[in-house]
Amino acid sequence: MTLDILFQDEHLVVVNKPAGLLVHRTNLAKDEEDAVVQRLRDQTGQWVFPIHRLDRGTSGVLVMAFSPEIARRLSSQFAEATTQKTYHCLVRGFCDSEGVIDYPLAKLNEQKGRSRFKIEGTEKEAETQFTRLQQYQVPVPVSRYDNMRLSWVEVSPKQGRKHQIRRHFKHYLNPLVGDSCYGCRHINKVVKDLWPEDFRLMLHASSLEFTHPISLERLVINAPLSPAITNVLDKLSNYRYQA
Structure with missing residues (x-):
């Protein structure tokens, strides 16, 4: 292909x-x-x-x-960091309308076994700006909640650390939909059951x-x-x- x-x-x-x-x-x-x-x-x-x-x-x-x-x-x-990168992603919950996630991240190394990535080394500066573009509330239960809430977000990472966006939004308590490493298993299960043919990591550069x-x-x-x-x-x- x-x-x-x-x-x-x-x-x-x-x-x-x-x-x-x-x-x-x-x-x-x-x-x-x-x-x-x-x-x-x-x-x-x-x-x-x-x-x-x-x-x-x-x-x-x-x-x-x-x-x-x-x-x-x-x-x-x-x-x-003289490039400008813009991503779009779908995250769990209603995130803030805009903001900056300023949270240092340590290096990740690939590992064989159950946990694919291992954190190593000291933390380095990592900054991610975001703007919420749309909110959704789907009338299906998720865990203990009656509705599934999602946000469509535009994101600009300043550095580009490994898994920076995915790790930052997990830290921010709005993990990405379809993320098998850092995502919410309850949200992922519901979305996969609703739209199995389109289920994937909802992150696009x-x-x-x-x-x-x-x-x-x-x-x-x-x-x-x-x-x-x-x-x-x-x-x-x-x-x-x-x-």
């Missing part, structure tokens, strides 16, 4: 990564043949070099370089702004939402909540 290419020139390529696809093979997934790197190599006929990561369950804007030098220049922009390493043009690349997310939002549109 070919990837949706959002931008491409002789230096770099930007795709709309589908949910469920690894960016590249890892030590825990050595036997998997399918990943963005492999697909793009076959699709473009060139070697590609990853610049940043999106979790396997996350869809959206992903940029890769066609040479190590371009990869180095782009990577420095992410390291120096909607936009990425960065400076082209050669032309120095400021690029803004937007990625449309996946069908699964738009399907869920369409179904939720009947349950918009106005305070």
Whole structure:
């Protein structure tokens, strides 16, 4: 299956990564043949070099370089936080209308066994801005509550720590819908029972702004939402909540 290419020139390529696809093979997934790197190599006929990561369950804007030098220049922009990343996610409950989650995060390392990730090292600064776009109240019971409350949120992480958005919203007590690591099992079960064909991690990298390493043009690349997310939002549109 070919990837949706959002931008491409002789230096770099930007795709709309589908949910469920690894960016590249890892030590825990050595036997998997399918990943963005492999697909793009076959699709473009060139070697590609990853610049940043999106979790396997996350869809959206992903940029890769066609040479190590371009990869180095782009990577420095992410390291120096001169890029602008915008995500959209569906979370449990009614979160605040806007805010900043300023909560340091320690490094996560992949681990084999029951717990896939292990916290290691000292905590580092992590800041995530958010704006609530819509609230929903669905008349189905969840745990001890009579209704399921959800919020559709626009998010801008400043740093990009591993699982930063997912960990921050868990800390904020509004975990992401469909998150198997940090989510609410009660919400996940209800949503999966209601819409099994569209159940996934409800996190999408909607936009990425960065400076082209050669032309120095400021690029803004937007990625449309996946069908699964738009399907869920369409179904939720009947349950918009106005305070």
